[in-house]
Amino acid sequence: MYADDFKAQLVRQCLVPGTSVAATGMAHGVNANLLRRWIVMHGHAAAPAPALLQVTLQASPPARTPPPCAVPSEPQVIEIEIHGVRVRLHGQVDAQRLGVVLDALARRT
Structure with a gap:
């Protein structure tokens, strides 16, 4: 048929490093499987399979989330009374x- x-011309094109057998076959209207058969028939080994790289998976550390008590669900109020002075914090x-304020209040006595 061909x-x-x-056939020899297409086989030579496929032997060029980086050439896609499938793309060469499509460009010339030839099925890639048939073109691979021609490569073997012309005494050339089929293109080697791409080398696989070793992959190592490691578990990632768990995400750090604040403890549940760090995020108040209701508005927080702190009320401190020192020497007749009331401090209310929201x-x-x-x-x-807060330490600076309390130190200042403590020095006033």
């Missing part, structure tokens, strides 16, 4: 700033 010269409290 001329021997035509929401999240910065511990460092």
Whole structure:
């Protein structure tokens, strides 16, 4: 059905490194399986399978989530009374700033 010269030409094209047998066959209207058979018939080994790389999987560390008590579900209120002075704090409290306020109140006595 196909001329021997035509087959030999396609086989030579397929032997060029990086050439796709399927793409070469499609470009010339020849089924890739038939073209692979021609390559073997012309004394060439079929294209080697691509080398596989070793893959190692490692479990990722669990995501760090804050403890349930770190996220209040209701508005938080802290009320402190020192020497007749009442301090009421709402929401999240910065511990460092609270310490400054309490130190200032303690020095007033």
